[in-house]
Amino acid sequence: MKASSYLIPTTKDDPQDAVVASHKLMLRAGLVRKSAAGLYSYLPLGLRILKKIESIVREEMDDAGALEFQLPILTPAEIWKESGRWDKMGKEMFRLRDRHDVENCLGPTHEESFCTLVKPMVRSYKDLPINVYQIHTKFRDEIRPRFGVIRSREFTMKDAYSFHLDEESLDKTYQKMRLTYRRIFARLGLSTIPVQADSGNMGGSASEEFMVVSPIGEETLTICGSCGYSGNIEKTPVIAASILPALAGDIEEIIETPGKKTIQEVASFLSVPESTTLKAVAMSYDGKYVLIFLTGDRELNENKLKNFLGANELRPMGQTELTKFELTAGFIGPGFKENNELLVLVDALVNWDAGYVAGANEFDKHKKGVKLSKYFLAAKVQSIDLAQAREGDLCPNCSSPLQAEKGIEVGHIFKLGQKYSKAFDVSVLNDKGKATLTTMGCYGIGVNRCMATVIEQCNDEKGIFWPISIAPFEICLVSIAKSVEDNARIAEVYEGLKEAKYDILWDDRDLGPGFKFKDSELIGFPIRLTMGKGFLEKKEITILNRKTMEEKTIVYNALSDLTQEIDKIRTELKQSISESLVALN
């Protein structure tokens, strides 16, 4: 491709509303343009990258025996009501009525659609397992789209759904998908960590996220340097390194704490560690109520609470609700007026026999020496893991201290169980002729997000350096020639490489060499050839490895002189990818 008949609208300055590297570089390198909040247009260079990523995903899915479909984006409300998600999906789902006033949504995920589609096609256990997927546009009405295509409202997803006769077959496909995902990310040049994840409102028994460690990640993961355990912090069970005995005294007494409502204020006012105070969190869920006690140094993990309660919606109690239960905001502690409508839970880290500083259930008053065992019966009030894990907690596998890292989720695999197959009665006859409900898995990859995440991992002060597997073009030829004759001599080399099927962009634009060099480094073509005065006078061609910025000059006598050098760098660049693939096997 000749740049003069292509579109390379690079910009020099950082765009105003972009804060992360990938967002800035995608705009500057002319890969995308913003069309509205959370909506991006892909320009020719960007689309080439996206299509290369899609091809890798498709190849690996096909190799794993999955079958590609394409389902409508518009999905009728009817099937979402059948699965019970029409209400649950909330405002993130784009909804619309058609001209006949039928309700539809723009599919954010396709469990419902695939169940409906696959149901009449699988009749016998012989038709199973089946793994079906599509690579298509999805929609989510994000409240705050950000980071460019990392969190956008319209994006390309690879979503796959597998159907099985039993858990064993599901596990086999789940493990195959796990390996497929690792292969896909390796081929994209992405280094990912699979982490134990919460299955959230998907239902199901197991789930792993594929995380790219990055300071801009919106998820937090816990990693064990010793045994290799990794988990989403939402899911990580808390094993505290040491449970300190509560130090705030053993005898219960009331203390005046005027205006001291937060744990921080109270602990600092009394000069005690936050871990010796008791934090009370009053929440409402699905029209019901719960009060949770944790040690003052810990945060509630709402996910753990939701899973324990089987709750859909969770929010802090409002003032009216607090008043109804006679709870004094900021000063709640054991000894509050119990109520059958108010469930009480205690985090597992709380020591029932130690004395804590806790609210005295009176305005501007706390108590010290508060022991839970004096107030609650262990048979009635459950003590469970409800706290958010943090760096320094112990690995649930090997008890070494955990590290915490920020991460971007690029893929997610789930064992869904029978939630959806039950809702749509996707069943088959087993080998004894008995109708048997299928068990499902589901597997997603955010295609555009992969693109941005690669940039987060592969950029320097000059711009992007693309992994060769997904570079918009593998080679950029920068020519510097003034006359038509000189240009013709360069064209000959370009045509030779094109003929030999090299993936090459010839920057033949009528621009200065500095401008062209900067563009090629910003966009990040893995290999750059320079053909200027040196070539025209001495047949010299300079070859640059964009990633290492190492340059080499060769003398060109025949095309093979050049292709040999190019192939050498290509092999080098592909090496690390092949190595990570080998490591997976």
Next chain:
Amino acid sequence: MKASSYLIPTTKDDPQDAVVASHKLMLRAGLVRKSAAGLYSYLPLGLRILKKIESIVREEMDDAGALEFQLPILTPAEIWKESGRWDKMGKEMFRLRDRHDVENCLGPTHEESFCTLVKPMVRSYKDLPINVYQIHTKFRDEIRPRFGVIRSREFTMKDAYSFHLDEESLDKTYQKMRLTYRRIFARLGLSTIPVQADSGNMGGSASEEFMVVSPIGEETLTICGSCGYSGNIEKTPVIAASILPALAGDIEEIIETPGKKTIQEVASFLSVPESTTLKAVAMSYDGKYVLIFLTGDRELNENKLKNFLGANELRPMGQTELTKFELTAGFIGPGFKENNELLVLVDALVNWDAGYVAGANEFDKHKKGVKLSKYFLAAKVQSIDLAQAREGDLCPNCSSPLQAEKGIEVGHIFKLGQKYSKAFDVSVLNDKGKATLTTMGCYGIGVNRCMATVIEQCNDEKGIFWPISIAPFEICLVSIAKSVEDNARIAEVYEGLKEAKYDILWDDRDLGPGFKFKDSELIGFPIRLTMGKGFLEKKEITILNRKTMEEKTIVYNALSDLTQEIDKIRTELKQSISESLVALN
């Protein structure tokens, strides 16, 4: 690909709600399934075909120098309001509000989006011409989706938009696109006719539709067998073979015509040809009013009227409006009470000096011998071409009689002019440094509709016969073997063909030969290999050309024995496509 690990959900019986061949066969062959009104899921076999069509479209567009983009489906109302189409698009446009109450639509076409996107990227005349396109999902809320994917509500379009400094450059790209379209359809195995078309509400100066002649077509085209002229009937100017003098008498007199309101009733009651009566059509447009007179045997072409009036919306007057203008429905004729708010137009076929039978503007009364020249001043009442053309009218090029055919539109090219570039001020500096508004073209192809239309042209009583260029697989190998050893011998041949990059599906399913043969003929793989008893005992392989149903049996000693025969049929099958491509050059 082995059929045993693929999905081939064929059905024997015609689906109930399918009336046309392509719709029936796409469902029966397991290419698509309906998910809701006008919404279809593509199954693996169907998606392979769709992707092959997309590849051909992409290759030809790229070869023509167009640049591929991908724009969001969600487009903000704002830009539609800027172009004035937010209201004009009516109910066919799916509209929705996001969580921030911002109005959006699901793009049915992307002039607005591409103008906004391209505007900041073209600054100088040197950046032009540019031709940008995408292959993406489009939405239209059809009032009556039908014929399967031929008229659906969600579909894949290739839409391209070109920007030019002047009309000459536009014409060059327009002609290139015209050739590109002919190449694309030829490569798909589709025989199309480019017809002069109306540019409708797109604005612009010229437009051609690419039509596939088919009895199920929703468009009518006029074709001249003599000079090759073809036009959409909406656009064809009317040149009547002979204008008969009105025969209904020369002296005006009133006739009682009790209960005779329609032309048919009146002509038959008076025993005169319909062409000797005058038809009055009272219409409302954009809040204004028009009354049109045509000869009784002609229909009003609303498109011509709309274009003449520059009207957006057109509908028959209601009773209240008729009353307001003192018009007597069924009995309107010259001599009605004239009104400044009521524009009068006369079709060019009406002879102003002949006597017609016309309404007498009184209930149950007509007049005969009505001459227009007695009632209207030619200087005040315009006589223009407003009638719908019909078979037998004369070719506007060469005056031979026209034929009329039904056709399916698979592509459409437009010279848009400056309607959109003006709305979005897409201008560049010309070679004198002066800001100059660009001129646009736009070019669309319905990808799924192409698929269905090919089936309309390529089917017989057994099923589909795909053009080899877009067949789901080029070759289907039907094996009949009972033992593992026999199967292994067949597998060896299959593996050999796969290794040699033949596009082959091996039907290794545990089903009877009759079933497999029927499936392969229904789905329509161009070449079928049969390997059964003949192969196992005598090394015989039977090769079938699905289109001609000609069979040949060869003895297999080496893979080349087989590939030679396959290549022969492939060459034959590709011949007609190459021939039509050559004919275009």
